[in-house]
Amino acid sequence: MTAAGRPRWVNLNTLLGVFWLLAALLFLFHLVPNHIEEPPMVQNPLQSPRWLPSVAGWLVALLSLALIVEGCLRPPVRDPDAAEGGAPAWRWLLMLAGFAAYWLLFEPLGATAAGILGTLLLFAAHPVRRPWLYLLAIALPWLVSLLFVHVLNVPMPSGTLWD
Amino acid sequence: MEGVSEVLNLFLSLDNFMAIGIGVLIGVVVGAIPGLTATMAVALALPFTFSLEPVTAILLLVGIYKGGMYGGSITAILIHTPGSPAAACTLLDGYPLTLQGKAKKALQMALYASCIADVLSNLALILFASYLAKIALNFGPPEFFWLICFSLTIIVSIAGESAIKGLIAASLGVIVASIGMDVVYGSQRLTFDNYNLMDRVSFVPLLIGLFAVPEVIDFYLKKAAPHVRAASSGLGLTLKELRASLKTIVRGSLIGVIIGAIPGTGATAASFISYSEAKRRSPNRQNFGKGELEGVAAAESGNNGVAGATLIPLLSLGIPGDVITAIILGAFMIHGLTPGPVLFQENLTLIYALFCGIMLSSAVLLFVGHGVIRYFSLVADIPKAILLPIVLMFCVYGAFAVNNSVFDIGLMLFFGVVGYLFNRTGFATAPFLLGFILGPMFEDNLRRTLLIGRGDPAIFFRGPITWLFVALTALSLFFAVRRYWQERIAARPDAAPRAHPGTGDSGR
Numbered sequence: 001m002t003a004a005g006r007p008r009w010v011n012l013n014t015l016l017g018v019f020w021l022l023a024a025l026l027f028l029f030h031l032v033p034n035h036i037e038e039p040p041m042v043q044n045p046l047q048s049p050r051w052l053p054s055v056a057g058w059l060v061a062l063l064s065l066a067l068i069v070e071g072c073l074r075p076p077v078r079d080p081d082a083a084e085g086g087a088p089a090w091r092w093l094l095m096l097a098g099f100a101a102y103w104l105l106f107e108p109l110g111a112t113a114a115g116i117l118g119t120l121l122l123f124a125a126h127p128v129r130r131p132w133l134y135l136l137a138i139a140l141p142w143l144v145s146l147l148f149v150h151v152l153n154v155p156m157p158s159g160t161l162w163d
Numbered sequence: 164m165e166g167v168s169e170v171l172n173l174f175l176s177l178d179n180f181m182a183i184g185i186g187v188l189i190g191v192v193v194g195a196i197p198g199l200t201a202t203m204a205v206a207l208a209l210p211f212t213f214s215l216e217p218v219t220a221i222l223l224l225v226g227i228y229k230g231g232m233y234g235g236s237i238t239a240i241l242i243h244t245p246g247s248p249a250a251a252c253t254l255l256d257g258y259p260l261t262l263q264g265k266a267k268k269a270l271q272m273a274l275y276a277s278c279i280a281d282v283l284s285n286l287a288l289i290l291f292a293s294y295l296a297k298i299a300l301n302f303g304p305p306e307f308f309w310l311i312c313f314s315l316t317i318i319v320s321i322a323g324e325s326a327i328k329g330l331i332a333a334s335l336g337v338i339v340a341s342i343g344m345d346v347v348y349g350s351q352r353l354t355f356d357n358y359n360l361m362d363r364v365s366f367v368p369l370l371i372g373l374f375a376v377p378e379v380i381d382f383y384l385k386k387a388a389p390h391v392r393a394a395s396s397g398l399g400l401t402l403k404e405l406r407a408s409l410k411t412i413v414r415g416s417l418i419g420v421i422i423g424a425i426p427g428t429g430a431t432a433a434s435f436i437s438y439s440e441a442k443r444r445s446p447n448r449q450n451f452g453k454g455e456l457e458g459v460a461a462a463e464s465g466n467n468g469v470a471g472a473t474l475i476p477l478l479s480l481g482i483p484g485d486v487i488t489a490i491i492l493g494a495f496m497i498h499g500l501t502p503g504p505v506l507f508q509e510n511l512t513l514i515y516a517l518f519c520g521i522m523l524s525s526a527v528l529l530f531v532g533h534g535v536i537r538y539f540s541l542v543a544d545i546p547k548a549i550l551l552p553i554v555l556m557f558c559v560y561g562a563f564a565v566n567n568s569v570f571d572i573g574l575m576l577f578f579g580v581v582g583y584l585f586n587r588t589g590f591a592t593a594p595f596l597l598g599f600i601l602g603p604m605f606e607d608n609l610r611r612t613l614l615i616g617r618g619d620p621a622i623f624f625r626g627p628i629t630w631l632f633v634a635l636t637a638l639s640l641f642f643a644v645r646r647y648w649q650e651r652i653a654a655r656p657d658a659a660p661r662a663h664p665g666t667g668d669s670g671r
Contacts, residue, residue, distance in 0.1 A: 012588065012589075016328075016588055020331060027338070031353060035351075035352070035353050035354075035355065036350070036351075036352045036353060037345075037348075037350035037351050037352075038350070039348040039350055042348075043613075043614075043618065044613050044618045046609060046610075046613055047347070047609075047610050047613055047614075049341075049345040049347075049348055049350050049352055051606075052337065052341055052602065052605070052606045053337075053338055053341045053352065053353070056334040056335075056337040056338045056341070056598075056602070057334075057338065059330065059331075059334040060331055060334045060335065060338075063327050063330050063331045063334065064331065066327050067327050067328070067331070070327060076589075086384055086385065087383060087384050087385055091383055091384075092383055092384050094383075095379075095380070095383040095384075098552070098555070099576050102555070102559045102572055102576070103569065103572050103573050103576055106559070106563065106569050106572060107569055111560065111563070114559075115556050115559070115560070118552070118555065118556065118559070119552045119553065119555075119556055122379075122383075122551065122552035122555065123548070123549070123552055125383055126382065126383060126547075126548040127548070128546075128548050128549060133549060136549070136553075137552065140553055140556065141556055144556065144557065144560060145560070148560055148564060154564040154567070155567060156560070156563070156564075157569075
């Protein structure tokens with residue numbers, strides 16, 4: 001038993017080991033047979049498209065077992081940083097909203113508008129105190145979009161909503 | 164004498180000097196922006212060279228290439244975001260140095276290591292081009308297979324706090340690299356009928372996701388901390404510190420030269436091998452990964468040592484060593500020149516004019532690098548609340564620009580979450596990246612070897628070069644395992660006080 005009253009084997013490494021072991025078994029017995037096509041004729045088993053992913057999968061399984069054993073024998077000491085309090089929920093929700101703006105609205109809004117929206121959301125998530133700095137969140141995505149389109153010749157989406 | 168004057172006549176023109184200066188500057192700036200790679204910059208600059216003289220055109224592209232190789236290290240050191248894949252190794256020690264207020268030292272070490280490696284690489288190109296290319300020409304799939312096996316052994320060295328977790332991460336990297344259409348049989352591997360995955364997982368979104376996005380996520384998930392000014396204006400590098408790392412720089416440069424001369428191996432592998440070698444030999448190996456100047460020197464010299472050397476097979480044999488030299492090969496052809504032995508016979512003047520320009524580019528890199536350090540050091544002093552949203556914007560635009568695909572933005576964000584979880588659970592991301600890069604090379608050369616050997620395993624041990632790499636692989640594994648056990652014994656509670664009380668498997 002640890003000082004926290006938990007059994008000695010309940011620790012991050014053991015849990016990670018169990019997670020990766022289950023993931024490796026799922027990969028080896030479900031994903032490899034069902035989602036990697038085996039050609040009708042392979043000259044050598046080592047040349048099969050399944051060979052390298054299978055070897056890597058078995059390696060993950062074996063190493064996960066080693067991680068479980070290590071976790072049981074030598075439990076890791078808790079990282080003092082992990083005990084620190086996290087950010088308020090609204091902050092990471094705004095961050096997720098920023099990510100979603102980039103991913104889901106990049107084509108509908110266009111690169112510039114999605115960039116402005118994403119940057120503004122992230123500026124608000126960890127509040128930038130000086131209001132004039134929010135102009136940066138508008139000017140920079142606009143300038144960088146122009147750079148990409150006109151200088152680097154990268155066609156950026158202009159926004160299907162505005163068409 | 165007449166030849167010398169012809170060379171100087173061809174080289175000493177304002178256009179050439181401007182091409183080198185602008186090329187290096189563009190390369191450094193683009194290389195420093197996450198998501199924009201030197202490859203992309205060289206490719207985009209190619210149409211601008213149509214109207215230039217051949218020497219000027221090639222020097223512009225070479226300048227961008229060299230500037231990009233160095234530029235990647237700037238953001239790797241300052242904001243934990245490698246500007247280029249080859250700079251991924253530089254951040255292992257560069258960023259911890261920034262956190263310790265030694266950003267200027269790290270940047271200067273990166274610059275000097277890059278320039279020294281660049282000069283040595285150029286000298287190798289000029290002096291040993293034909294000789295080294297001849298050795299590389301003898302390399303077949305079995306030799307490449309063992310070279311990659313040797314490269315894979317360095318995973319143990321860069322695994323971070325836990326070798327087991329590092330190896331799991333590397334295996335996961337290999338699995339992710341296997342996604343896509345199989346190049347030999349054309350069968351689909353783990354694509355789930357998604358056409359975006361047919362052509363493998365894109366490298367740039369994965370790289371940005373693993374190394375840049377976790378930083379953003381971590382910042383917004385942690386309790387707000389007061390802004391700590393990154394002391395980029397801290398003390399500069401002393402001559403003593405540079406001298407202490409000189410051996411490492413020369414070694415790293417030679418590693419870069421050898422690897423660069425072998426087509427297809429690349430600067431990323433060179434920087435990791437150089438780093439691993441430096442760590443193996445350094446008396447300060449415990450400091451590697453925690454802010455060791457020698458680590459920055461090793462990574463940067465390895466990666467820049469490649470730059471000149473990749474031109475060896477290109478110029479003497481017409482074989483491009485990497486993507487950028489393939490684009491430069493295209494530039495030669497656009498100007499009616501075919502790199503190879505014939506070029507040495509028919510256009511020797513042009514070759515030597517190029518050599519002059521390539522040597523000059525190292526000096527220009529030093530000059531531009533100094534100016535840019537001062538400018539880019541400001542990046543470290545910007546509060547993260549302002550900087551990170553801008554970094555994310557560059558990441559998103561850069562990830563999109565690779566294939567003009569929103570799918571790549573999602574991929575980048577996905578690998579960002581993976582990278583964040585890896586960091587939180589003690590898995591190092593560098594072995595994942597190495598597995599991702601080396602996995603397909605390993606498989607490709609294994610298959611080729613089996614094909615040319617018709618399944619006979621004796622082909623793997625067909626000559627002295629293969630045996631050399633077998634021995635190097637075995638030795639590397641032996642020393643890695645021995646060091647691992649020694650450090651574990653040292654980390655036991657009944658042994659000397661532990662160096663690192665973080666985790667149970669620490670002390671590595």
